Amino acid sequence: MPRRRGLAIQSILLTADLLRIRALAVRREWSSSTIHVAAVSAGATLFSLIYLGTYLGAHALWQAGAIGLLSTVPPWALLIYLLTDVVIAFGQALGDLYASRDMPLLMTMPVRVPALITSKFVLGVVQNELYAAVFLLPFVLGYLSALNASWIAYPVMIVGIAVFPAILYAALVVVTILALRIVPARLAKESLWLIGAVVPTAFWITMFYRIAHITGDVTVMSLPAPPSWLPSTWLGWALASFGGASPGGVGAGIGWTGLLLFETFAVCPPALWLVSYAFARGWSDSFATGAAKSVDSLNAIAPRRSGLRALVLKDLLTFVRTPQLWFNHIGALMFVVYLLVGHAVQTPVFPLTLQLAMVQIGFVAILGSVTPGMTALSLEHSSIWFLRSAPLNSRDILIAKVLVPFAQTGTIAAIGGALLSAGYGFPIASRVVVVAFGILMAACSVSLGVAFDTRFPSFAWENPNAINRGPRMVIPFLNGLAMLVICCGALFFSRDEWPGAVGLAAGLAISVIFSALMVWQTLVRASRNLEQLEV
Amino acid sequence: MSVPLIDVSRLLKRFDKTVAVDSISFSVEAGEIFGFLGPNGAGKTTTIKMLTGLLRPTSGRALLGGLDIVRRPEAAKRLFGYVPDEPNLYPKLTAVEFLNFVGDVYGLDVGRKRSRIAELLELFELRANDGELLEAYSHGMKQKVALCAALLHEPRIYFLDEPTVGLDPKSARLLKDILRAVTRAGCAVMMSTHIMEIAQTLCDRVAIINRGSIAAMGTVQELRNLQGDATLEDVFLNVTGGAADAAAADVRLTNFVAGKR
Structure with a gap:
C-alpha cells in the first residue's frame, strides 16, 4: 500500500515534481541553442532598456526637484504592472486549474485537493516571477540607483518584488474558484476572461482621467494617490521611501515591505486552503455542456467558397468565439486612452508633434499585433493535421494566416490612430497620416510574428493565452520595436532635413520602403517555413 | 494492367x-x-x-x-x-461548420455539400448534436465527424x-x-x-x-499459410517477435502475481 502522507509533505513533493516536469517541458520545447541565445538577448535588452529609462527619468526628476512626482510615480508604475498582470493572470489561473490537461490525471491520484491547489498555485506564481524579473526588477534597480539609495534597500525590495506576484495570483485563484462555484461553468469559462479585461480597463480609465486633470509646475506636481489598500501601492511607497522621495526613509521602506510579506504569508495560505474545498465541485461542474440548439444547423452551409476564404472564415469564427484572443486588442486600446490623457501632462522633453503621434500609434500597433501575429499558425492546435493533409497550398495558408491577424490589428491601429489624432486635435490630413502609419506598423509586426510562429509553432497549448508566453512573445515584440525605431529615425531625420509636408512625406515614404522590404523578406521566410512544416 | x-x-x-x-x-x-x-x-x-x-x-x-x-x-x-x-478537430466550430469548411477546401458546390453533409450526419447519427461546438463532443463523436470529413x-x-x-x-x-x-x-x-x-x-x-x-x-490466407494455417494473431506475434516476448511476459506476470501474495 502506498504510504499516506501529511498535507504539507504532499504539497511540497507534488510542487517539486510539477516544477521539475514544467522545467523539463520548457527546456525540451526550446531545445535550439539559437533560440536560447535570442531569448536571453531579448530579455537582457528589455531589462537594460527599462533600467536605463528609469534611471535617466528618476535622475532628471531628482535634479529638477520634482519630489512630488518621484514619490508618486513608483506606486503608479506598480499599479500599471498589477493591472496588466490581472489581464494575463486571470486567464492563467483558470487555465492552470480548470483547463489544464494534467488535471484529470492529478484529480484521480490520491492527492488531497488543497495540496493540488497549492502546487498549481506555486507553479503559476513561478511563471509570473519571470515577468516580475524582466519588467519590475530593472525599474526598481534603476530608481534606487538614480536616487543613491542605501544598500539595505536592494535586498528588501528584491524580496518584495519576489513576493508581489504571489499575492496577486492568490487573489485571482480565489476569485476563479469561487466564480466557478456560483456562475454556471459554461458561462464562467468565457466570462472570467472578460471580467479580467473589463475590471482593469474601467479602473485604468478612471485613474488616468484623474491624472489628466493634473496642473501646475513640475516641481510641485504629483500624481493622485492610488488606492491605499492595494499591495502595489505599499510596494510603491516602500520604493519611494527607500529612495528618499517619501518621508520615513529606510524604516518606512522596510515597514511597507513587511506589511506586504505579512499579508502574503499570513492571509494567502489560509484563504487558498479554504477555497480549495470549493474547487473539486467547481472542477466537476466545469464539464457541463449547454443544450443543443433547436434551429436547423444545416442552414449554416454557405455557397461554395475558395479554400483561402474558407480558411479566413474559420479563423475569424475561432477569434470571435475565443475571448482570450481579444485581450491583446483591449490592452492596445487601453494604451491609446493612456496616451490621450497622458498628453495633458506632456513635458517639454517630448513636445507633441505629428511625428511623435505617428510613433505613438506605431507602438500601439506593435502592442496590438503581439498575440494575433505570433499565434496565427499555432492556433490550429492539434487540428493542424487537417491543414497539412488538405489540398491547400502553402501560399493560401500563409495569406490567410497574415490576413486574419492583420484585419484585427489593422482595425485596432486604425481606430486607435483615429481616436488619438482626433483627441490631439489634428486636422483631417494629419489624422489620415497617423492612421496610415499605424496600419503600416501593424503590417510589419504581424508579418514578423507570423514568420516567427511558422518557424517555432506551438500546437500543444492548453489555452490560447499560453501560446505567446516567454520568448515567443518577447522576440517578435522586440523585432517589431526595432522596425519602429528605424521608421522613427526616418521620420525625425526627414523632418529635420526638409521642413513641413515635404519632410513628412519623405519620412513616410522611407518608412513604407523599409517596411515593405521587411514584410516581403519575412513572408518569403514564413512561406519557406510552412513548406517545410512537419506535423 | x-x-x-x-x-x-x-x-x-x-x-x-x-x-x-x-x-x-x-x-x-x-x-x-x-x-x-x-x-x-x-x-x-x-x-x-x-x-x-x-x-x-x-x-x-x-x-x-x-x-x-x-x-x-x-x-x-x-x-x-x-x-x-x-x-x-477545431474546438470552436460546430460539426456543420467544420464539414462546411472541409467542403469548401475540397471545392464542393453548395448543393453537393449540403446533401453530403446532411447524409453523413444522418448516417453517423450526429444530427441531434450538429449545432454544438466540437469541444463539447466525446472522443467517439469526434471520430465520427472526422470520418464524415474524410468521406465528404x-x-x-x-x-x-x-x-x-x-x-x-x-x-x-x-x-x-x-x-x-x-x-x-x-x-x-x-x-x-x-x-x-x-x-x-x-x-x-x-x-x-x-x-x-x-x-x-x-492476403490473410497467404499469411496464415506461412505458419501452417495459424491465426492472424499468431502470425503477427511470430513475425514481430511478439511470441518470444509473450513467453517472457508470462514469466514476468507470474513473478509479479507471486510478489503480490
Whole structure:
C-alpha cells in the first residue's frame, strides 16, 4: 500500500515534481541553442532598456526637484504592472486549474485537493516571477540607483518584488474558484476572461482621467494617490521611501515591505486552503455542456467558397468565439486612452508633434499585433493535421494566416490612430497620416510574428493565452520595436532635413520602403517555413 | 494492367539518427482494402503521415493515383480522405461548420455539400448534436465527424489510422460496411489497426510492419499459410517477435502475481 502522507509533505513533493516536469517541458520545447541565445538577448535588452529609462527619468526628476512626482510615480508604475498582470493572470489561473490537461490525471491520484491547489498555485506564481524579473526588477534597480539609495534597500525590495506576484495570483485563484462555484461553468469559462479585461480597463480609465486633470509646475506636481489598500501601492511607497522621495526613509521602506510579506504569508495560505474545498465541485461542474440548439444547423452551409476564404472564415469564427484572443486588442486600446490623457501632462522633453503621434500609434500597433501575429499558425492546435493533409497550398495558408491577424490589428491601429489624432486635435490630413502609419506598423509586426510562429509553432497549448508566453512573445515584440525605431529615425531625420509636408512625406515614404522590404523578406521566410512544416 | 492507386517505393523516414520507416515498398489497387498492422512504434502512423503529406519522406517515392505526394501535393491531396489516429478537430466550430469548411477546401458546390453533409450526419447519427461546438463532443463523436470529413468529397483513396478506436460497436460495423461499399465502387483503402478481427474479416491484403520494415505481406490466407494455417494473431506475434516476448511476459506476470501474495 502506498504510504499516506501529511498535507504539507504532499504539497511540497507534488510542487517539486510539477516544477521539475514544467522545467523539463520548457527546456525540451526550446531545445535550439539559437533560440536560447535570442531569448536571453531579448530579455537582457528589455531589462537594460527599462533600467536605463528609469534611471535617466528618476535622475532628471531628482535634479529638477520634482519630489512630488518621484514619490508618486513608483506606486503608479506598480499599479500599471498589477493591472496588466490581472489581464494575463486571470486567464492563467483558470487555465492552470480548470483547463489544464494534467488535471484529470492529478484529480484521480490520491492527492488531497488543497495540496493540488497549492502546487498549481506555486507553479503559476513561478511563471509570473519571470515577468516580475524582466519588467519590475530593472525599474526598481534603476530608481534606487538614480536616487543613491542605501544598500539595505536592494535586498528588501528584491524580496518584495519576489513576493508581489504571489499575492496577486492568490487573489485571482480565489476569485476563479469561487466564480466557478456560483456562475454556471459554461458561462464562467468565457466570462472570467472578460471580467479580467473589463475590471482593469474601467479602473485604468478612471485613474488616468484623474491624472489628466493634473496642473501646475513640475516641481510641485504629483500624481493622485492610488488606492491605499492595494499591495502595489505599499510596494510603491516602500520604493519611494527607500529612495528618499517619501518621508520615513529606510524604516518606512522596510515597514511597507513587511506589511506586504505579512499579508502574503499570513492571509494567502489560509484563504487558498479554504477555497480549495470549493474547487473539486467547481472542477466537476466545469464539464457541463449547454443544450443543443433547436434551429436547423444545416442552414449554416454557405455557397461554395475558395479554400483561402474558407480558411479566413474559420479563423475569424475561432477569434470571435475565443475571448482570450481579444485581450491583446483591449490592452492596445487601453494604451491609446493612456496616451490621450497622458498628453495633458506632456513635458517639454517630448513636445507633441505629428511625428511623435505617428510613433505613438506605431507602438500601439506593435502592442496590438503581439498575440494575433505570433499565434496565427499555432492556433490550429492539434487540428493542424487537417491543414497539412488538405489540398491547400502553402501560399493560401500563409495569406490567410497574415490576413486574419492583420484585419484585427489593422482595425485596432486604425481606430486607435483615429481616436488619438482626433483627441490631439489634428486636422483631417494629419489624422489620415497617423492612421496610415499605424496600419503600416501593424503590417510589419504581424508579418514578423507570423514568420516567427511558422518557424517555432506551438500546437500543444492548453489555452490560447499560453501560446505567446516567454520568448515567443518577447522576440517578435522586440523585432517589431526595432522596425519602429528605424521608421522613427526616418521620420525625425526627414523632418529635420526638409521642413513641413515635404519632410513628412519623405519620412513616410522611407518608412513604407523599409517596411515593405521587411514584410516581403519575412513572408518569403514564413512561406519557406510552412513548406517545410512537419506535423 | 491497372495503375495502383497507392504506389510506395523504397520509402524511408529518418528522425535524426532514428530510422522510423526503412525503405518500404508496397502498392494498393483500386477496389482493395489494405491492412497495415504492427506493434506500437513500428512505423504505421509515420508511413501514413508521409503518404498524406504531413511528413516529408527522407527518401523514396509515394504515388497516389499516379501523382507524387511530394512533387504535386495539392493535386494528390484532392484524391484522398484521411482520418488521423487522434480525431483533433477545431474546438470552436460546430460539426456543420467544420464539414462546411472541409467542403469548401475540397471545392464542393453548395448543393453537393449540403446533401453530403446532411447524409453523413444522418448516417453517423450526429444530427441531434450538429449545432454544438466540437469541444463539447466525446472522443467517439469526434471520430465520427472526422470520418464524415474524410468521406465528404467522395475521394478515390482512404487513409485511416486506427479508425475504429473510440467508436461504439454499431458505428464500427457501419464503418466496415462503408469501407466495403467504397471499395466495391473502385476506391482503395489503406488502414492501420491493432484489431486482428478487423484485419482478418475486412482486409483483402495485409502488411505487417515491424521496426520500420515490412516483415510480411499478402492476403490473410497467404499469411496464415506461412505458419501452417495459424491465426492472424499468431502470425503477427511470430513475425514481430511478439511470441518470444509473450513467453517472457508470462514469466514476468507470474513473478509479479507471486510478489503480490
